[in-house]
Amino acid sequence: MRDLLNNITPVNIIPPSAATSDNTAVVSAIVDSLGYGSVTFILLTGSLADADATFSVLVEHGDAANLSDALAVPDELLVGTEALAGFTFADDNKARKVGYVGGKRYQRLTITPTGNASAANLGAVAILGHPVNAPTSNPPA
Template identity: 35%
Template sequence: MRDMYSNIKTVPALVPAVQAAAANGSTVDLLGASAVAFVVSTGAIVSSGDFGVKLQDSDDGTTWADVVAAQVKTDAPATLLDGKTYRLGYHGHKRYARVALTKAGGTSIAAGAVAILSPCNKPVA
């Protein structure tokens, strides 16, 4: 049966909003998950907004570091485009992860993200 619904859990990773500066997403606790992917969705870009996205991880949910390239699979370009979705897969071993929106120039971008987790215990209630 094609039942993905019962086998995934979703949590907000970056509240959808017009972002005019770099922004850190919400902390995603990976305890009890065997895998996680983040889906970033973009909307309008104003004045040649030059925004990118990266993943950060943490052992304690307080001290964050950029995830090394070997632990991320992504189809996101260096500069995000409007009206697109991008996937970022985390392959690290830390307990917490988050999306970080970066800004290199321009005015703003509409963006949001969700984390899709594969829980160890299925089906998901």
């Protein structure tokens, strides 16, 4: 059976209304991946108004619920790369992705603009996959 719905849980980690108009990093909510074997981050762009802005991506993980022990995720624990998840001003209304397969319980995503002086509309969702218990609830808890 080709059922994905009952085997994932989406978590809104950067609300779609999050717009930044300077170079302040946008830090996601912390993802608790307890009970799941993988996390995929989906980054969404809306209108990116500044004509020379770039946006880099960082994935961090740790064992503390508040990520006070946060460390950058080593490349070998990512599916895809942070560089491929990044984007520029030319990427209006696009989606990017990067996956995490490490063993830490908590993760977060940071999007850092450079050269951004206008409204940049961003959003992100974490897709928790490979659940220990399926089917997952719908709507997600």
